[in-house]
Amino acid sequence: MISVVGAGTGAAPVDGPDWRGVSLAVGARRHLEAAGVPPGVRRVVLGPLAPALDAVAAQLASGGRVVVLASGDPGFFGIVRVLAERFGPRALEVRPAVPSVAAAFARAGLPWDDAAVVSAHGRDPRTAVNVCRAHPKTAVLTGPGAGPAELGAALAGTGLPRTLVVASALGSPGERVEWLSPAEAAARAWPDEVNVVLCLDESRALAAAPRALAGPPRPPAQWALPEEAFEHRDSMITKYEVRALALARLGPRRGDLVWDVGAGSGSVAVECARLGAAAIAVERTADGAERCRANAAAHGVDVQTVHGSAPGALERLPDPDAVFVGGGGGELEPVVALCARRARRAVVVTLAALDRVPAVRAALASAGLRCDGVLLHSSRLAPLPGDVVRLAARNPVFVLWGTRPATEGAPS
Template identity: 35%
Template structure:
């Protein structure tokens, strides 16, 4: 048993209390922190019963109502307090607390430290800080890094409790050598590792710490690939350790075609890429879909701006997917995820995008835009590149149907070519760049002219 903090202090000033002599068993209300009917007392259980201090045990013994996971309640089965197990129905637990607060002494038993992604913060938000008293303990973060003999003061924490936190995890991986991950029954270490396998530039290993504090506790180091194919006992936590290559090339905006491995001619040209990325209006935290990613050039350069977000490059051709993966690894763009598959089916299950770049789609363009418009964030933006009039028409039709704003740019660049010891300009194919989104998100510009007049005429109507 860990001695309570300050248990060896000189308390001889109190009547009948002498240094080195144990206190007599106090009355229920005679020591600080005794549960009171007007507040909820939350006890951190650390990694096991051995982490619970004498003071915390006294508080538990003084309770009229004990609330906690079954494994936390089990050691106190002999106590006369009413036991309320915590399950999936948290509303029922909160209702039980509301019905008893002010009448009975309520003590809630929490895993690890109650205020480290625990129930303590939830109770404070629900009932107010004046109605909750928290007694801390060893967190899973502190316990895990103590087991590994590693410092953790600078380690970012990402929690998957009841949510998909992949974008946050990728941002954390980019900023730190190690990341601590709180898993749950759905977002298990193998599923998280399998997701990381879609990010070609992320290399490293991970440590899964199973059943911390239990007699059958286990610590397993493995590669990310090995973890993706394994199974792990619950509960567990995950430490990801990133290995970075010092030789990675530094990308920049507007890189030439020669900077990317690509299929002949199938790459967004630098000048079109620059304007398209500008039209996306990227912010650091954005989730971006690059649909029909080709070589991945847009994904890689977008990742420079959305560096705390996630770029998802979707491509159906296996050889082009190989090119994207090679380019992403070359430039070590850890926030670029590569997804191989046919659209729009492959888009199911991807995190909702803040920005979408459509550089391909072929005959499925109309169906793809339908999914894009359904999934786009309320303040999102879609940018479409096309050289085909029919694709221009289908894009306009999709955006008009939803009453979205749509700005159109046509670019025809000329690039220099050497001829007879001099230079000439060679024209590239003209490209349409469409920028669209919900009407209320369009930046205000008093000089804008509506693309259609009251009679419904549009200079790019379906009659062209």
């Protein structure tokens, strides 16, 4: 039997392990020192997991119990997963303590049943940054290279209303909980004892109503919204039939970053944000940029809006997972080429001009993307006198897309 004991937010377990019959103790050095491991029990200090798991397997084979000490709730982004995969869930006796996320929200005086929780410990921090961009209430489990300074630097220039609550050394005599702007967090040197960073839009830190389902709001039941759902100029907006196909090929999901280049009304960026992705709308006209901001606010989502012309305006943006390019200005080919080089997964381009299709396909293919596309020509039902309808044809639109082969069918 393996007893997995949570040590709370400090070093010592809330309830000390039962050491009777225990032959091996595994844990971080501070947990082993605080737990009062008896002299006859062999210790394995956690570093790389493989040697520790091999030591546990050898001990179980020779008899005797094993105690594994871990922080907080070891079933929440913790060691229970790898132990269950190696030895099976029935070999584990888990005694969780208060997870650091729960402690951090408690110190902030906030509920956390509506929060997104993301681990940046030993993982690519861009996922945590994108979740912080997209959601008004996020908890980030920190790690080397993904602490308050890095999160603050990534969020400081977005224009999104965010406050960072940095919880350090939770449960210890040196515990600190500090509220800072992203820029203030980026300017500080932080100790290794940071447990959790809460990223909040303080105006939306409380859910509007009691929740039945934990976590961030569910994705909307309806997408590819009608044009009337957005403020736009002279019908200069991606039509909903085109938007539906574009969204299907972009595949926006929580943790992703999507660029909407030549955003116009920002309808694609807003729809991506409604589906949980972080979104950046890039628009060359001042009135168009303002419409993007207004549409994002009207739909209750966070979209960073960049007023500038592509490709120059794209140079300093973080790399996207997917890109939508709308419109057909004179710089279309170099814009598509730049987006194709930097997109991690997919680029979708809509255009009306047949003459530009070969150049766009070539730009996508030159970056190693697998290209495909359709000519989308739809007719909508339109009323006629006498309570009858006719078909009203829309202008045909080419929808081209390129997908990076290594990411096709990849899980979320």
